[in-house]
Amino acid sequence: MEGFLQRRDLPSMCRKATKANDKELQLFSNFSASSTRWKGLTFNTSYSLEAPILSKIYSLFPTTYVIGPLHALIESITSSSVSTSLLAEDRSALNWLDAQPYRSVIYVSFDSLARLTQEELLEFWHGFVNSGHRFLWVVRPNLVAEGTTAVEMVGLEERVRLVAWVP
Template sequence: MGYFRQFPGEELKSKALVPGLEPLKVRDLSKFLTSDPEGASELMELMVQGMKPAQAIVWNSLKELEEHQLPNLTRGFPNRHFLIGPFYKYFPALSSSLLTHDKTCISWLDKQAPNSVLYVSFGSLARVEESQFLEIAWGLANSKQPFLWVVRPGSVKGSEWLEPLPDGFLERIVEGRGYIVKWAPQQEVLAHRSTGGFWTHNGWNSTLESICEGVPMICSPSFGDQLPNARNVIDVWKIGVELENGFERGEIENAIKRVMVDKEGLDMRDGVMNLREKVNICLKKGGSSYSSLEDLVDYILSC
């Protein structure tokens, strides 16, 4: 998942705050999982420079989420900014996924208690080592918490699908308390009454969807925008916890209990429900995204 080994001095430096971008830490600055990191950085620089001459920028976000970052944004990009998100709320039935949704998981969720299930999905790109996959499996098993786990075919290096799981694991653990699918209708899963937490890679779409449906998060970011997204979830909005040491079964079990069982998790749920209400308001007439969309239409018509 893109975790890098660090020596003690480097680890200390990586936890330092980035001046002017607090609460981002050095380790939250975007990195790319590529054989050519220099080339990737140059590409990012070209993208940023290419945005600056634009007359306007449309953002898949909302003012209420980004208020603390807007001053820096407008200083760096002297364009018109239109925050009209979350986009998927305009067309919630649409999905850009190329993978087939396994809708049987919804029937399984229907049988579970409210807010009891941890939904686990790391998106459409991430791949893990077999050793990491096994730590995830035992962390889920040891938590004693119901879970819906998306294991994308080919996402475990060297395996087609679930082959690395120990003999009997599916029968002993999954059939009693968990459900594993190759892909899930994520928006429907997050909106389900039984879903109480989301273990995510913190891609922006997944992060926004979790907020919009009022679901607290366990954060496992690895590259790109996932790192700063997770930092906002943990330290700004305070609606999630971080797995700081990659995938280790004891830390995974502890994180699941913090989000799903402990009082800390109840506080996070209250916080994310608060944000969810702000999202609902921003999309209504007079709300920030609604008004920004109207301004965007007027701006286009005036050009």
């Protein structure tokens, strides 16, 4: 896929590599090189979410299937009570939203699959805070791979709302 994928499109283990002979980068490179022998590709996404890149992938791999986005936490296909919610919804976020000026809040959520490092969390935090905009950010308990999700909220309560999960 050389020519239309950029470094930022690669998994984090490849982006963090500092040398061409990095073990993880070589593993990913070998894995990718063998893809021309595969009978097909399956992605956890939908065409409506990623049409431009999928069109390019289809041109190289006509037997590409998009089957998502799949919810990672469905307990069992045979379960009689399947929940699509990770955590209890924080309905107080709706009251906070209703108290904000119309169309003034940015909603931030990394869904239920993404994981951030402590450094990435703080980088996003400072970017959102420094933007001066109001924002509602879903910071679920396992968002940060290692470390804490604690951030400094002093003086930001009027324009920032952090919740574990929203309806």
